[in-house]
Amino acid sequence: MTRVRTGLERLTGHPRPVGRDRVGLVTNPTGVLPDLTPSAPALLAAGVRVTALFGPEHGLRGAAQAGEGDAAPADPVTGLPVFDTYGRSGGDLDALVASAGVDALVFDMADVGARFYTDVWTMYDLMESAARLGLRFVVLDRPDPISGALAEGPQLDPAFASFVGRAPVAVRHGLTPGEIALLANRTIKARLDVVPLSGWRRERYFDATGLPWVMPSANMPTLDTAIAYPGTGLLEGTNAAEGRGTTRPFELAGAPYADGRLVPALADLGLPGVRFRETWFTPTFGRHAGAVVRGVQLHVTDRLAFRPVLTGVSMLHTLRVLYPGAFACDPFLDLLWGSDALRRALDAGRDPRGLVPDGGPEGAELLYG
Template sequence: MLCGVDKAVDALSGMHLGDKRLALVTHAASLTKTFESSKSFLCRHLNITDLFAPEHGLGSFIADGKDVEDQRDEETGLVVHSLYSSGGKAVDPDVFQNLDGILFDIQDVGLRFYTYIATLKQLLELGKPVIVLDRPNPLGGSIVEGPILPPSLESFVGHGGLPVRYGLTIGELAFWMQHHYRLCGELGIVELSGYGRSSLWQQTGRPWTMTSPALSHVEAVFLYAGFCLFEGTNLSEGRGTSAPFELFGAPFIDPWKLASEVAKLGLTSVVFTPISFIPGQSKHQGRLCHGLYAHILDYHTLRPFSICLQVLSTIHRLYPDQLDFNAHFSKLAGFEPEELFADKLEYTLQRSEADAQTFMNEKRRFERYGN
């Protein structure tokens, strides 16, 4: 499989962009087929005059939600402009004034609340020519999950019209965004080669490179599609441990009791085992927490969003006075916490499935890769 960056030099020469002043939006997880950074490769072959970094910075090591400052890249000597602030402020169009085009080469994870796609939307809104160097969706392109986010809940961690797991590559998504949000800037793509949309990350033949500090394992990427919702609760999602989003818990949980109750859900694609841990940062820092560790049994049938809703509902049933939700939850989930409670859960699951099917039908016109 070849990513867009592997074909970019020839493709951009064909577009007569080989000698144009170009911006490159990238990060440390964007690698070529020979595992060279996109930044190093493209700066050697094209007239890249400015670098731009999303959340977590060019090196993908800055913690979630922390401001990313402008800096200078030691390797290339180029200024690295930040495209992220904790307040989610708009991109400054003046920074792009003397540039002929923007290359976007970011390894995404295929989820609505991952902020790299919010940065992509902001770039498309500038009206400058944008060319996406396409990369595979780690979760594949055949499955859609979660409710479509209503405009009333839009934020930098969620744009209206998208379900949680949208089943498009970053390049396909760019064209969906252009159509859905009625953006009129010039948009191009350098497509993948040898990629099938039903392929999961494990079928790409490439090792996983962390796209942000909490997604260091490919298992975490899949579970993050659901367990990101823990960020909207007082449960630790595992930040400050070696396995964020693979484990979760809180000081008030009895892990053996919770494991027994979750086992009654009859889940077949994942199994949970009791665990205790002490987060080194974030929620419950330095406190002993108890909870569950998720072990994926079948990636193809795994539906992490649905699983998370059922697990959260179980925790609420067991600990109604101790499980708390914050204002962030609805922005991530697309609905209010009350929709998880026992008497409403089935309807919420059905609505999520209906929305997912609606988007499945909608996205077909933007698909560029067969199975």
């Protein structure tokens, strides 16, 4: 197996794309070399003039929960000032970036392969700021951990663009951060450079890269979590539990109103590459915190056959059919799905599984075979 070399590893050997620019590094705990050296000290050791750090949702240190940033004023490792981007966009984000006094922004964070994971949209918003401020923007590419061979689900309807989806990509998009940046830059027109991966092919999952897995956020502990997330993440737009507050977020799902019919109904669907085991869990925080929740654990038996988005949509439909008086969607589902089509189908009692196309990644400039 050929070990994948990330954009960070390649830039530390040849820092030419940033030259002597004052660099604002956009990163989190996933920004590491293969020996787990964080990107900020790695770039400083390579002679890159990193003068500021920018943190995304969950913060520079990854300690914050969903919907939170990081208020730490300085990085304890490098002493560099930290700028919290979460919740900022447009002119507010421009002012934050301008206050850092940098000439270039360098993005080094892992994605998880689902459109509604926000790290790449932090990248998108900062690319827009860089374009308005005349700054260089450099993406240090990293693999799509759930492979880049398959896209699943509809592309985003621009009318539903939000921080859980800015560009027209599928729910499971099959793209690297660098490929999303190139797609986005067709309209943003930033001074963009992508430092590509070497040794990565689209069919490779993260555990075939030779790279260490680092949790992208507090509720994304393992590759197994990331494999399930493009489907079970849709539960966040409903009143069911997606497993936050447990040791198996996004692999556990259920609701206090579920009963013994749920697992047999899901099993009868014959969904590819997955089995369902009945379980009970008590979330320590988040939706239904402190309540005993009856539901399922997803056991992915064949990740090449598994279709996470189809599975997630099927779970929502099954909950709607079995518990019509209890299960409910909310408008956030529209933002997760990228249109209101899924919510309208569920509310009307229609089978929404026909809304889940799959195929190869589309609409992007693919960097890897």
